[in-house]
Amino acid sequence: xxxxxxxxxxxxxxxxxxxxxxxxxxxxxxxxxxAGSAVMLLPFFWMLSTSLKYPPEIFTYxxxxxxxxxxxxxxxxxxxxxxxxxYYLNSLIIAVSVVFLQLTTSSLSAFAFARLRFAGxxxxxxxxxxxxxxxxxxxxxPNFVIVRSLGWYDSYQALIIPPAFSAFSTFxxxxxxxGIPLEMDDAAxxxxxxxxxxxxxxMLPMSKTTLAAVAIFVFLGSWNEFLWPLVITYRDEMRTxxxxxxxxxxxxxxxxxxxxxxxxxxxxxxxxxxxxxxxWFIRGITITGMGGR
Amino acid sequence: MRSNxxxxxxxxxxxxxxxxxxxxxxxxxxxxxxxxxxxxxxxxVLIPIVMSMGVSLTKWxxxxxxxxVGIANYVELLTRDRVFGRVLVNTLYYTVVIAPLQLGLGLxxxxxxxxxxxxxxxxxxxxxxxxxxNIVAAALVFQWLLNxxxxxxxxxxxxxxxxxxxxxxxxDWINNPIWSKPAVVLLTLWKNVGFTMVIYxxxxxxxxxxxxxAARVDGxxxxxxxxxxxxPMVSPITFFLLVIQMIGAFQLFAEPFVLFGGEPPxxxxxxxxxxxxxxxxxxxxxxxxxIAWLLFAIIFVVTFIQLRLQRxxxxxxx
Numbered sequence: 001x002x003x004x005x006x007x008x009x010x011x012x013x014x015x016x017x018x019x020x021x022x023x024x025x026x027x028x029x030x031x032x033x034x035a036g037s038a039v040m041l042l043p044f045f046w047m048l049s050t051s052l053k054y055p056p057e058i059f060t061y062x063x064x065x066x067x068x069x070x071x072x073x074x075x076x077x078x079x080x081x082x083x084x085x086x087y088y089l090n091s092l093i094i095a096v097s098v099v100f101l102q103l104t105t106s107s108l109s110a111f112a113f114a115r116l117r118f119a120g121x122x123x124x125x126x127x128x129x130x131x132x133x134x135x136x137x138x139x140x141x142p143n144f145v146i147v148r149s150l151g152w153y154d155s156y157q158a159l160i161i162p163p164a165f166s167a168f169s170t171f172x173x174x175x176x177x178x179g180i181p182l183e184m185d186d187a188a189x190x191x192x193x194x195x196x197x198x199x200x201x202x203m204l205p206m207s208k209t210t211l212a213a214v215a216i217f218v219f220l221g222s223w224n225e226f227l228w229p230l231v232i233t234y235r236d237e238m239r240t241x242x243x244x245x246x247x248x249x250x251x252x253x254x255x256x257x258x259x260x261x262x263x264x265x266x267x268x269x270x271x272x273x274x275x276x277x278x279x280w281f282i283r284g285i286t287i288t289g290m291g292g293r
Numbered sequence: 294m295r296s297n298x299x300x301x302x303x304x305x306x307x308x309x310x311x312x313x314x315x316x317x318x319x320x321x322x323x324x325x326x327x328x329x330x331x332x333x334x335x336x337x338v339l340i341p342i343v344m345s346m347g348v349s350l351t352k353w354x355x356x357x358x359x360x361x362v363g364i365a366n367y368v369e370l371l372t373r374d375r376v377f378g379r380v381l382v383n384t385l386y387y388t389v390v391i392a393p394l395q396l397g398l399g400l401x402x403x404x405x406x407x408x409x410x411x412x413x414x415x416x417x418x419x420x421x422x423x424x425x426x427n428i429v430a431a432a433l434v435f436q437w438l439l440n441x442x443x444x445x446x447x448x449x450x451x452x453x454x455x456x457x458x459x460x461x462x463x464x465d466w467i468n469n470p471i472w473s474k475p476a477v478v479l480l481t482l483w484k485n486v487g488f489t490m491v492i493y494x495x496x497x498x499x500x501x502x503x504x505x506x507a508a509r510v511d512g513x514x515x516x517x518x519x520x521x522x523x524x525p526m527v528s529p530i531t532f533f534l535l536v537i538q539m540i541g542a543f544q545l546f547a548e549p550f551v552l553f554g555g556e557p558p559x560x561x562x563x564x565x566x567x568x569x570x571x572x573x574x575x576x577x578x579x580x581x582x583x584i585a586w587l588l589f590a591i592i593f594v595v596t597f598i599q600l601r602l603q604r605x606x607x608x609x610x611x
Contacts, residue, residue, distance in 0.1 A: 025515075029405050030412075036402070037419045043483065044422070046445045047434045063448050109330030118323035131338050135544060135592060137568050138585040141348060141578050142341030145355075165333030195322050224427050226547040227565070231573055242429040246551055249433055253554055256437050263430040274425045278418050281425060285488065286495045290533070 047267075051075070051260035058256050071257065078261035081252065086237050087244035094159045094240060095222040099215050101164035107211070110173035111199045115185060125174075128167050136227070144231055154234040163222060169214050172288060176210040177203055209283070216284030223270065241266050349582040359579070366583035377584070379559050380567045383474065384591075387563070388542040390478050395538050396531060398482065399489025404523065406490070407497045417494070421487035428484065432551035435480045439466040467553060470560035477548050477561055485541075489534055496530040497523070525608040532607045536599055540592055564588050 045065075050058060051074055053067040079085070112118070113125050143162055152158040180203065188198050204211070226242045233239050239247065245266055252258050274281050349366060353359035370377045402420060406413050423431060438444050447463035454461045466476040500523065508518045524531075546565040549557040557566060564584060572581035 026408065026410055029408060029410055033402075033405060033410075033416050037416060040419055040423065040483065042445070043431070043434045043438055046438050050437065059443055061443065061448070062451070063443060063445055065445075105330040105333060108326045112323045112326035116319050116323035116326065118320045121323070124327075128334065131334075131342070133589075133593065133596075134338075134342060135540070135585070135588055137544070137565050138345050138582070138589050139338065139341040140568065140585065141572055141582050142344035143337060144572075145344070146336065146341065161333075162337045165330055165337060167334070167338070170330060195319070195326070199326070220425060224429075226429055226550075227569065231569070242427055242547070245427070245429045245433065246547075246555065249551065250555055259433055260437065263433050266430040267426045270425050270427070271422065274422070275418065278414070278421075282417070282421065282491055285424070285491055289488065289492050290495065290530075 044267075047260045047263050050256050051078075051264050053257055055255075055257060074257045074261045075265070078258040079265065081258060082244060082248050082262075083236060084241075084244065084262065084265060087239055087241045090156075090159075090238065091223055091240045093156065095219050097156075097160045098163045098222040099218045101160065102166050102169055102218050103211060103215060105165050106169035106214075107173050107204065107207075108199070109170045110177055111195075111203055113170070113174045114177035115198070115203075116195060129171060132167050132171070140227070140231070143228075147232060153232065154238050156238075158232045159229055159238075159240070163225070163228070166218070168288075169218065172214055173207065173210065176207055180206050210287060212280060213284040213287035216281055217288040220270075345582050345585065348578055349586050351579045353578040354576040355578055356576075362579065366580045367587070370580070370583055370587060376559065376562070377567065380562045380564055383560065383562055384543055384564050386474055387477065387481075387545060388539050390474075391481050391542045392535060392538040394478070394482055395485060395489050396534055398486050399534070400493050400527070400531070402486065402490040403493035403497055404519065406494060417491070420490055423484045424487040424491075426484070428547045429551050431484055432480055432548055435476070435483075436467065436552050436554065439476055439479075441465045441467070468558075470558060473553070473558055473561045476552060477545065480548055480552060481542075481545070485538075489538070492534060493527060493530060496527045500526040528607045529609060532599070532603050536596055539595060539599075543588060543592055543595075 049065060049067060052070050052072070053064075053074075054069065054071045057064060057068060109128075113121065113128075147153060147158045147162065150157075152161070184202050184206075185198050188202055193201070224242060225240070226246070229240045229243045230246070233243060236244075236247075245262055248262055249259060348359065350361060350363060351359035352362050352365075406416055410416075439446055441447055441463055444463075446466075450461060450463040453459065464472040466472045504522050504526065505518055508522050513521065544565050545563040546569065549561040549563050549566055550569075553561060565588070568581045568584045568588070571577045571584065
């Protein structure tokens, strides 16, 4: 908190130098925040350090913080022990498709709910919202059965189509569209624009920030999803990074250098993207996390 | 009818232009917009909800036809299944421990970062980093981090013990039932504290500075300003976070699954893990869906209670 230490001391008749006083509270805060940061970074550091050690050094006591000899070959070894490149490709294809499809279906429905009039609109929307209370595990087994009966078990469709719809994204976008002035639609309609054109040329361009926020949120969700891909995939070449990594753990459960190299590989790209676009990630999580407010 | 009501010029204009009127053309148009979303909603949400209710009343191994058993699955879970009892206790532990710690730490960090402190976005970058990482990779790292013999946490504890002559031993997080739950808690906190922090930070930035000034004029010190201005002003966010953190804690899965190498000890089993195990290891679909509905019931009741209780402590701006 802003305390005013060290200013205007009695007895000093020198003119006050305009200088920011050393704020003791801030110093204390920095000390605490740096200590906290060290705790937050420790797992990352330990992961990186182990991923660059040769096995004998991993099992020495006391553990070394920095590897004596850097074992770069852990990375090629880990990445070829299982088809990591395939896991990556799968995760990427799935996340990008899910983001694109979910944004499309959600924003179309959201537009109907926010702007068009039709019988039963509010009832339908209430049902839509109410299903948000149902946790995914309730839907897990029926979804498994439905996807299997569609012949999609262990395929991209199974990993992409069910998550391509979301009541939550629909809700967020509907809230956002309702905030856009109605006069915009009116003006366009008078000029003869169709509803589709209003959606495409007015609503979407005016929702870029919200769409980006939802996109980041959906991407992270898809990229990190574990339960659904775990149950719906079977072949190694259909696995995503999280599932691949957990199977990898089962196969090499004491080869820590390989496991940590795998973990680094799984984390690194998204961390790099995050560091370059921190603002967008934070905004995305804030907007979606607070229900569109 | 509308015609007799006084109509403003603007309204008359809008009606004449065919705006805001109930027109049948818009009806069918609306359904075109809805079809993609609605199809998915029906196939992957509505039908599964109904199916799931049905399946929970059967005995079904996915291969043969399901056999109707009434509420036998629920009865078994609530009266005879010892493991389910353990699972519920574990879940209660996770919820009661994780949610308050998460909120407390998140609010503390957000308050610290909201002091016009230098390097604020740097700290935020670091504390938020685990949120974007993969939970499986993170759990894998924690499994190794907490390894009793060669993990860095053990080594730090030994160091401290030696230096100060304290007779403490590093706990066996992974194999000791007393320490296995805290291991899950640590992982969850590390992974999610950045999220609560960021949400609180957004909330704090919305607290009018004038309130703090008023409190200062009244002679409130830093702690009092925090206690009597900040906490009530962010209470709607606290409520919201409390609800979603509890729902999250009810649904831990990857955390215990990966942290214990795919075979979590009974002391760490979560509800969702138990659902997965019954469905895809024991092939008891009926029982698994019955557990899922019990999970829903628990979430529903807890959320309802919180909605009731919020009137006592959540402060909404009028």
